[in-house]
Amino acid sequence: MKRATEIELAEEILDLQERKVPFLDDAVTSSPVEHYCDPHRLELEREKLFRSIPQPVVHSSELPTPGSFLRRDFAGLPLLFTRDEDGQVHTFINVCRHRGSRLVQDHEGCKQRFTCPYHAWTWNNRGELTGMPHGELGFPELDRSALGLKRLGCSERHGFIWVLANTDQAPDVDTTLAGLAEDFEWFDAASHVVQHSDVEVRSVNWKILVEGGIEAYHFRVTHRKTIAPYFNDNLSTYRQFGPHLRSVLSKRSIAELRDQPTDQWRLRDHSQVLYTLMASSQFLVQSDHIAWITVDPLTPSSSRIRISTLVPADLVATEEDRAHWAKNHAITVQTLAEDFDIGEGIQAGLTTGANDTLTFGRFEGALNAFNTSVRERL
Ligand code: FES
Ligand SMILES: [Fe+2]
Structure with missing residues (x-):
């Protein structure tokens, strides 16, 4: 002001x-x-x-360090917030891309990788699929790069993580x-x-x-x-x-x-x-x-x-x-x-x-x- x-x-x-x-x-x-x-x-x-x-859903201090993650339900969506090793914040839908199990069960913590409790498909905190047990045999044609966690647009600004849930593009908060x-x-x-x-x-x-x-x-x-x-x-x-x-x-x-x-x-x-x-x-x-x-x-x-x-x-x-x-x-x-x-x-x-x-x-x-x-x- x-x-x-x-x-x-x-x-x-x-x-x-x-x-x-x-x-x-x-x-x-x-x-x-x-x-x-x-x-x-x-x-x-x-x-x-x-x-x-864009909605402020998480305060920056709630994802304090690289590797921090946090689950928060918002607007009917189960969300997963992560902070990667470069300090960049990501927002994903907390749903496994295989058969839709809830991916992360813990509410918050520090983790580089998230493994699904159903068949152990695994993603890193940038949302990239890094593990698929027996993947070569079971899913030979599947394009792994297309199976990243479902990403929502987010920006860190004024101490908050702002989520724009209808896109995967980062919102311009100040506008x-x-x-x-x-x-x-x-x-x-x-x-x-x-x-x-x-x-x-x-x-x-x-x-x-x-x-x-x-x-x-x-x-x-x-x-x-x-x-x-x-x-x-x-x-x-x-x-x-x-x-x-x-x-x-x-x-x-x-x-x-x-x-x-x-x-x-x-x-x-x-x-x-x-x-x-x-x-x-x-x-x-x-x-x-x-x-x-x-x-x-x-x-x-x-x-x-x-x-x-x-x-x-x-x-x-x-x-x-x-x-x-x-x-x-x-x-x-x-x-x-x-x-x-x-x-x-x-x-x-x-x-x-x-x-x-x-x-x-x-x-x-x-x-x-x-x-x-x-x-x-x-
Ligand atoms: S539903 Fe997640 S690995 Fe199968
Ligand atoms: Fe009041």
């Missing part, structure tokens, strides 16, 4: 806080409940959003960030490590989960026992970058900036700067760390959620540091659980006939912007 933008965003919140008005869109909008329940729509969302826009590349430089996740990670499956559509993060209207009520006392009531702003959003969820302490020269202003000390990347990731940039929340739809009414706490790599050395991050991560998980509980309640009510649409107020405009972007991509 440019310094001028950081100051402009802080000034905008200070002005709204002073005038005691929220950030308002022009109109009240709505979203049809069937958009959150329809299996055909989910298939389309997977195809047009999750598999057709798809639609103006947010500067912001990624600013929060610099590349200098961070994943210190804690939690995965859970919740009975809620993925869009309800995203919507739950991009307004501050609910803070005072839903989060009254956790974070609400620190935040301004119903005071958040947002901007669109292509299909992505940047929101500022402001804290009461932002008022302190009035007594500070602008060259000392640090927006993330007085707000959570939230990036909602179409479609699977939200980055909550906080004072000294980043919470990375990914959502992966399993069915229209269930989603796998991963909450990771990214912390500066040079701040994990001492026992005291690690205790600090463990506490931080626990607070993030607890606060988000409050959102997810509400989300599951919403999902359970969608098919009751109580509502044909969900209604978004003028200070919930980010929800309409998000749903409009989804609709446009479909």
Whole structure:
């Protein structure tokens, strides 16, 4: 983020806080409940959003050394991530090219070769087929070079491994960030490590989960026992970058900036700067760390959620540091659980006939912007 933008965003919140008005869109909008329940729509969302826009699926620190590998299911695909001896990252579908057995069983580790548990065909971590027991006799005509692991497009950028699942070509991440590349430089996740990670499956559509993060209207009520006392009531702003959003969820302490020269202003000390990347990731940039929340739809009414706490790599050395991050991560998980509980309640009510649409107020405009972007991509 440019310094001028950081100051402009802080000034905008200070002005709204002073005038005691929220950030308002022009109109009240709505979203049809069937958009959150329809299996055909989910298939389309997977195809047009999750598999057709580069998605950050793994943090670079999760594949720390040459030879590292990691399994992760995403967008209905069982994925295998490897880092080869040159440090290059690869993404494959974790399926054997012989008769389709799951190739790698371990979830992570360090390995140069992967041998199928069924008949022991073997690949190296660049995806090349290197072993086929009794191959000369059994498969005399087969072209081994055509039997590499099925490769998906991936690029390592801004500290993440971005996957473009509908091609084997590496995506140009900065272009798809639609103006947010500067912001990624600013929060610099590349200098961070994943210190804690939690995965859970919740009975809620993925869009309800995203919507739950991009307004501050609910803070005072839903989060009254956790974070609400620190935040301004119903005071958040947002901007669109292509299909992505940047929101500022402001804290009461932002008022302190009035007594500070602008060259000392640090927006993330007085707000959570939230990036909602179409479609699977939200980055909550906080004072000294980043919470990375990914959502992966399993069915229209269930989603796998991963909450990771990214912390500066040079701040994990001492026992005291690690205790600090463990506490931080626990607070993030607890606060988000409050959102997810509400989300599951919403999902359970969608098919009751109580509502044909969900209604978004003028200070919930980010929800309409998000749903409009989804609709446009479909
Ligand atoms: S299915 Fe993998 S080697 Fe046969
Ligand atoms: Fe919330």
